[in-house]
Amino acid sequence: MTVPPSPSPAAPPRPPAAEPTGTTDELLTGFVGFTEVLRAAGVPVTQDRVTAYLQALDTLEVTDRDQAYWAGRLTLCADPDDIVRYDLAFPSWFEPTSNRPSSNRDDRPPAPPKLAALLPGSEGGEDDSDDTDGPQIKAAATGAEILRNRDLGELSPAEREHLRRLMTLLKPEPPTRASRRRRRNRHGEADPQRTLRAALRNQGEIFRLARRDTSRRPRKVVLLIDVSGSMEPYADALMRFAHVVVRRSPRSVEAFTLGTRLTRITRELRLRDPEHALRAAGKAIPDWSGGTRLGEVLQAFVDRWGRRGAARRAVVVVFSDGWERGGTELLGTQAEQLSRLAHRLIWVNPHAGKDGYAPVQGGIVAALPHLDDLLAGHSLDTLEKLLEVVRNA
Incomplete structure (x- = not known):
C-alpha cells in the first residue's frame, strides 16, 4: 500500500500531538x-x-x-x-x-464556539473552565441534538452559527409525480412496439416480452415565506432553509416572500454560497420586517403565478404565523383557490409546535378549512419533518 505524503500546508490545520504509545x-x-x-x-x-x-x-x-x-x-x-x-x-x-504543548494563550487565535457551550445553562459560548482548546465530540453530539429541538426564535448568536452549519447538511428529496412518458422496465405492462421490433430481427420469433412502465418526474414545490415583523425571529432560518431546498432542485422549486407585497427570490436563492444568496435576497425584498397583508399578497401570487402554472399540481408551503392586518375573508377565498390549483397545500406555523397553541389567529382560522396540513416550524427537527411530508406528497 502506498502511503500518502504528509499533509500539505493546504490541509486543515491540526495542532501537534504526542505520538501514540503502548502495546x-x-x-x-x-x-x-x-x-x-x-x-x-x-x-x-x-x-x-x-x-x-x-x-x-x-x-x-x-x-x-x-x-x-x-x-x-x-x-x-x-x-x-x-x-x-x-x-x-x-x-x-x-x-x-x-500532552498538549503549552503556549501563550494570547498568541493563539480564539477557538470557535463549541456545541458543548449550547447545553442548558450556557449562554452560548462562554466557558468558565480553563481548557477550551480542542473540540469535545461527545458534548458536540449532545449539543447538536439539543439544538435540533431549540426554538429558532430564541437562539443565541453562537447557536445560530451552529444552526447554519446544520442547515447545510440537510438533503431534501423532491416529491415526484407520474409522467405520461413510458420507459423500459423489467416490470410493468407489455410494450408491443419493442416486442414486435425484436421479433422482426429474429425471423418473427418472440423470445422475450418487452415491458415498460411510467417514469417519475419531480413535482413542483412553491415556498411562500412570511417576512413581516411578527415573523422576524424566524425569517433568517426559514430563508436559509429555503436556500437549501432551492439549491437541491433549482428547476422545480420556486420561492417567494410575503409581506406588504409579493417578491420572487428564486433567482437569488440559486446562488451556491448561502451568505451571498441571502444577501442578494435581502436586497430584493423591499418589505422585510414590515406589515402583513396575506390576503392581498396571496391574491397577487394566484393571479400572476399560480394560475399560469407555478402552483398547478404543485406542493405549496406557506410559512406564516397567520397574523393578518386586513380582512380575513379575502385570505380565506385565496386559500381556497390555491388549494384547488395545488396538489397539496401545507401551512407551517412556528407557534404550532408550542405548548398550549390553538389556531385562533384570524388568518389561520380563515385558511384552515382549505389546508391539507398545518405543521409546526419552530425548530430544525420540525423542518426536517416538513421535508418528509413534502417528499411523501
Whole structure:
C-alpha cells in the first residue's frame, strides 16, 4: 500500500500531538474507539470501513501521527462533510489534554464556539473552565441534538452559527409525480412496439416480452415565506432553509416572500454560497420586517403565478404565523383557490409546535378549512419533518 505524503500546508490545520504509545493491542483498541467517536460525531463509519482502516494501520507505522491520520482519512471518510468532522475528532481523541504543548494563550487565535457551550445553562459560548482548546465530540453530539429541538426564535448568536452549519447538511428529496412518458422496465405492462421490433430481427420469433412502465418526474414545490415583523425571529432560518431546498432542485422549486407585497427570490436563492444568496435576497425584498397583508399578497401570487402554472399540481408551503392586518375573508377565498390549483397545500406555523397553541389567529382560522396540513416550524427537527411530508406528497 502506498502511503500518502504528509499533509500539505493546504490541509486543515491540526495542532501537534504526542505520538501514540503502548502495546499493539492497546493501540488497536484505541483506534477502534476512535471509529466509535467518529460515528457519534456524524460520520457514517461502517464495518467495512473499520476493517479497511485496521488493515491500513497494520501495514503502516501506527506510532507516526501523520500516517495514522491519513490512514483514517482515506478509509473512514467518504464525503467532503466527513473530512470536517474527522479533522475535529482526530486531535480530540489522540491528543490528551495533559500532552498538549503549552503556549501563550494570547498568541493563539480564539477557538470557535463549541456545541458543548449550547447545553442548558450556557449562554452560548462562554466557558468558565480553563481548557477550551480542542473540540469535545461527545458534548458536540449532545449539543447538536439539543439544538435540533431549540426554538429558532430564541437562539443565541453562537447557536445560530451552529444552526447554519446544520442547515447545510440537510438533503431534501423532491416529491415526484407520474409522467405520461413510458420507459423500459423489467416490470410493468407489455410494450408491443419493442416486442414486435425484436421479433422482426429474429425471423418473427418472440423470445422475450418487452415491458415498460411510467417514469417519475419531480413535482413542483412553491415556498411562500412570511417576512413581516411578527415573523422576524424566524425569517433568517426559514430563508436559509429555503436556500437549501432551492439549491437541491433549482428547476422545480420556486420561492417567494410575503409581506406588504409579493417578491420572487428564486433567482437569488440559486446562488451556491448561502451568505451571498441571502444577501442578494435581502436586497430584493423591499418589505422585510414590515406589515402583513396575506390576503392581498396571496391574491397577487394566484393571479400572476399560480394560475399560469407555478402552483398547478404543485406542493405549496406557506410559512406564516397567520397574523393578518386586513380582512380575513379575502385570505380565506385565496386559500381556497390555491388549494384547488395545488396538489397539496401545507401551512407551517412556528407557534404550532408550542405548548398550549390553538389556531385562533384570524388568518389561520380563515385558511384552515382549505389546508391539507398545518405543521409546526419552530425548530430544525420540525423542518426536517416538513421535508418528509413534502417528499411523501
